Amino acid sequence: xxxxxxxxxxxxxxxxxxxxxxxxxxxxxxxxxxxxxxxxxxxxxxxxxxxxxxxxxxxxxxxxxxxxxxxxxxxxxxxxxxxxxxxxxxxxxxxxxxxxxxxxxxxxxxxxxxxxxxxxxxxxxxxxxxxxxxxxxxxxxxxxxxxxxxxxxxxxxxxxxxxxxxxxxxxxxxxxxxxxxxxxxxxxxxxxxxxxxxxxxxxxxxxxxxxxxxxxxxxxxxxxxxxxxxxxxxxxxxxxxxxxxxxxxxxxxxxxxxxxxxxxxxxxxxxxxxxxxxxxxxxxxxxxxxxxxx
Ligand code: F6P
Numbered sequence: 001x002x003x004x005x006x007x008x009x010x011x012x013x014x015x016x017x018x019x020x021x022x023x024x025x026x027x028x029x030x031x032x033x034x035x036x037x038x039x040x041x042x043x044x045x046x047x048x049x050x051x052x053x054x055x056x057x058x059x060x061x062x063x064x065x066x067x068x069x070x071x072x073x074x075x076x077x078x079x080x081x082x083x084x085x086x087x088x089x090x091x092x093x094x095x096x097x098x099x100x101x102x103x104x105x106x107x108x109x110x111x112x113x114x115x116x117x118x119x120x121x122x123x124x125x126x127x128x129x130x131x132x133x134x135x136x137x138x139x140x141x142x143x144x145x146x147x148x149x150x151x152x153x154x155x156x157x158x159x160x161x162x163x164x165x166x167x168x169x170x171x172x173x174x175x176x177x178x179x180x181x182x183x184x185x186x187x188x189x190x191x192x193x194x195x196x197x198x199x200x201x202x203x204x205x206x207x208x209x210x211x212x213x214x215x216x217x218x219x220x221x222x223x224x225x226x227x228x229x230x231x232x233x234x235x236x237x238x239x240x241x242x243x244x245x246x247x248x249x250x251x252x253x254x255x256x257x258x259x260x261x262x263x264x265x266x267x268x269x270x271x272x273x274x275x276x277x278x279x280x281x282x283x284x285x286x287x288x289x290x291x292x293x294x
Contacts, residue, residue, distance in 0.1 A: 102209020126268025
């Protein structure tokens with residue numbers, strides 16, 4: 001039986017309610033995949049194809065989170081603009097979600113996630129306004145990680161409820177795995193040089209859903225990154241929905257994040273769907289990356 005103290009989010013009732021709702025909805029998202037593996041006509045605001053499952057999960061989260069007292073707005077990777085709650089106040093929290101991270105993994109039936117970020121300033125907001133972050137991982141089990149106030153809790157999600165499995169998750173000291181996105185010919189020479197060194201020391205794990213790949217790093221130690229590319233200097237991942245929440249989790253777990261120059265948590269997006277290079281992992285590997293890119 002877990003206690004309130006085991007929940008990283010316990011000190012903030014609204015934030016805790018957000019994570020309770022996300023856990024409640026997670027089994028529904030998982031079940032909704034059956035029959036929603038086909039593509040919609042449209043694209044998301046970043047120009048990626050949307051699955052019926054992306055749109056369905058987005059609507060489930062929007063409805064549930066905006067219904068909570070103290071949540072003032074909802075933004076997601078799947079929609080252009082913000083949605084505001086009917087009643088708002090200056091004390092509200094603001095939720096930014098990637099409802100189904102890695103949804104191209106639906107067809108091959110590989111892992112996917114839901115990423116959640118809770119800010120205490122209107123969106124787009126930066127790392128200084130990030131109060132809590134977490135993710136659900138739809139793997140062989142449905143698990144969840146949440147960070148708040150410097151603590152990282154891990155849960156299994158059973159029947160829509162969180163069961164604590166680790167009260168203070170931290171990165172292992174001896175890193176084992178690495179995974180980097182983007183096509184190799186698109187990598188810069190400096191980045192490719194760095195990867196050459198990493199390849200000699202760590203073992204490749206790359207699954208194409210950021211949350212799955214970040215979970216490998218959280219579990220085994222190492223580094224995950226989606227770098228700047230020759231034709232896309234800002235890479236692929238979105239700062240508000242992906243970069244900031246994952247940076248908060250990894251940094252609270254004792255690791256580091258970077259956009260190649262500085263912690264992602266020092267950044268504030270100018271617009272909701274702004275992209276950034278993302279690197280997260282053990283301090284030693286993120287530091288060496290920054291040196292290699294100098
Ligand atoms: O959100 C985009 C995403 O699906 C991430 O989850 C993942 O890390 C990345 O794209 C994979 O991109 P690629 O197919 O280029 O490796």
